[in-house]
Every structure is written in C-alpha cells, then in structure tokens.
Amino acid sequence: VERIAPHLIGMMLSTTINGVTTSGIIREVEAYSFKERGCHAYNKKHTPRTSNMFEEGGCLYVYLIYGIYPMLNLVTGPKDWPEAVLIRSIEPVEGITSQLKRRGKDQFHAKEFSGPGKVAQALGIRTKYNGLLLNKDLIELQIGESVRPLIKGPRIGIDYAGQDALLPWRWADAQSDFVSHRKGLV
DNA sequence: GCAATGATTTACT
DNA sequence: GTAAATCATTGCC
Numbered sequence: 001v002e003r004i005a006p007h008l009i010g011m012m013l014s015t016t017i018n019g020v021t022t023s024g025i026i027r028e029v030e031a032y033s034f035k036e037r038g039c040h041a042y043n044k045k046h047t048p049r050t051s052n053m054f055e056e057g058g059c060l061y062v063y064l065i066y067g068i069y070p071m072l073n074l075v076t077g078p079k080d081w082p083e084a085v086l087i088r089s090i091e092p093v094e095g096i097t098s099q100l101k102r103r104g105k106d107q108f109h110a111k112e113f114s115g116p117g118k119v120a121q122a123l124g125i126r127t128k129y130n131g132l133l134l135n136k137d138l139i140e141l142q143i144g145e146s147v148r149p150l151i152k153g154p155r156i157g158i159d160y161a162g163q164d165a166l167l168p169w170r171w172a173d174a175q176s177d178f179v180s181h182r183k184g185l186v
Numbered sequence: 187g188c189a190a191t192g193a194t195t196t197a198c199t
Numbered sequence: 200g201t202a203a204a205t206c207a208t209t210g211c212c
Contacts, residue, residue, distance in 0.1 A: 030193070038193070040208095049208060066194055067206030073193085086193055117194050127207085157193055 001076045001083035005031035006171040008074070008085055010146025014094065015123045015139045022099050022123055024090030024113065028172040028179045030155045032073070033083040038161035038169075041082035052131045053082035060139065062120070062130040069117030072125045074134065074141070088156075088170070089114040091178040092122065099123070110177040149174040153185040 006029070014023030032039040034053075040063075041050040052061045053075055061073035061084045073084040090113055092099050099122040105112050113122055123139075134141050151174045158165045172179040179185070 032193070040193080047209070063193090064205095064207055066192060066204075068204070069194055071193060088193090115194070155193070160192085 001031040001033050001085060002169060004076045005029045005085045005169070006150055006152070007145070008087075008141075009150055009171055009173050010148060011144050012093065012142040013087065013090060013123070013139070014142075015125070017124045017138060020095060020098050020124075022092070022095035022102075024092040024094075024099075024119075024122070026087060026089075027091050027176045028087075028089035028114070028170070030086040030088055030171075031083070031169040032086065034081070036161065036164035036167060038155060038158040038164050038167070039082070044080075044082060050082065053084055054080050055131070058134045058136075060129055060132045060134065062125060062127050064127050065117070070120040070125050070127050070129075071116050072120045072123070086116055087119050088116045089172070089178045089180055090119050090122070091176060114178050114180040116180075146173070151185040156181055 008026050008029050011026050013026055034041045034044045041053045052059050056079050057076045059075040061075050062070050065071050072087045075084045077083040102121050103112050150171050152168045152171045154166055155170045172185055
C-alpha cells in the first residue's frame with residue numbers, strides 16, 4: 001500500500017449517482033496496513049467493520065467517523081492482505097456545482113475539498129457504499145501517472161498508534177492548494 | 187446490555 | 200487554540 005498510495009496522487013476519481021457525475025483529481029492520501037497500529041485491521045483483526053479490507057484491491061472501505069463523516073478508502077492488497085488508502089483531498093473537476101451543494105457551500109475554495117470528510121461529502125459517498133467495487137459500481141478511478149512532485153509526512157489523527165503514528169505515510173501534491181494540514185509535509 | 191471512543195469538521199474564544 | 204457535534208463499532212460484563 002505504501003507503493004500504491006503515492007501513485008494515486010494525480011489520478012481522477014469520479015462517482016455517478018442518480019445520473020449526477022462528480023469528479024476530482026486526487027491531491028492527498030494516506031496509507032493504512034495491517035502491519036501497523038494506525039489501521040483498523042491491525043494484526044489482521046477481522047471484525048464486521050474491517051471485513052472489506054480483506055477483500056481484493058478495488059473494493060471500497062467506507063466507515064463512519066465521529067458519528068458524522070464517512071471516510072472513503074480504496075482497498076489495495078490481494079485477498080486477506082488488509083491494506084487501504086484514505087482519500088484525503090481532491091481538486092474537483094466535473095459537477096463542481098453539485099459538489100458545492102452537497103457541501104452546503106456556495107463559494108468555491110480549496111479548503112472545502114481538503115480533508116477526508118469533505119471529500120466523501122463532495123463525491124456523495126455514503127456508508128452504504130462500503131464494499132462497492134471501483135470501476136464497476138457508481139465509482140470510477142482513471143489510472144494515470146503524474147509527474148508532479150510530492151511531499152510526505154506523518155498521518156493525521158492517529159496518536160493512539162504510538163510509534164506507528166510517525167510513519168511518513170501521508171502524501172500530497174507539492175504544488176496543489178487542495179491539501180489539508182500542509183504542516184508536517186516535506 | 188452498556189460504556190468508551192474515533193483515519194473529523196466546524197464554530198467559537 | 201479549545202470544544203462540541205453525534206453514532207456505529209468495539210470490547211467487556
């Protein structure tokens with residue numbers, strides 16, 4: 001997952017829900033693996049919530065955080081190798097008006113799409129989409145390669161992970177304004 | 187059954 | 200910088 005996560009930066013992610021297509025370029029991600037304590041499936045812990053992380057890459061892992069925000073993750077490993085990438089920010093491309101409406105905003109600002117809860121809201125991601133498949137059900141990822149420079153640093157909000165919280169597993173586009181918590185990235 | 191808590195955001199001070 | 204919002208999941212009784 002630590003190899004795939006940075007490669008997702010620059011790729012286009014889109015959803016088509018009730019005929020409305022919204023898309024954006026991925027600008028910030030974090031990697032999570034069963035090998036470290038920041039991951040819900042640490043040590044291959046299999047619970048109802050984590051079960052989709054054990055599926056083959058291309059599966060969505062969506063869960064609710066703080067009772068409020070869905071988090072969108074892309075599962076990356078082979079079966080029974082629980083790893084996933086959290087999509088932390090996008091730069092909207094298609095359906096910007098729809099994305100702003102879902103966010104409850106009427107002014108376009110980079111900060112409205114920088115943060116994992118904001119991304120999920122803008123793309124219309126709901127927890128019931130947990131387990132859907134990329135490029136098959138509502139959500140599409142266009143494979144591509146970016147040549148733009150990246151910056152990286154520790155992940156956000158996982159202090160409970162001890163030393164694993166220090167892993168530099170958050171990546172972002174160095175030239176983009178669509179990045180949350182730029183502090184800590186080099 | 188029940189209490190604790192979180193891969194966050196937002197609105198305050 | 201601090202705190203509230205808000206509930207599914209988890210772990211323990």
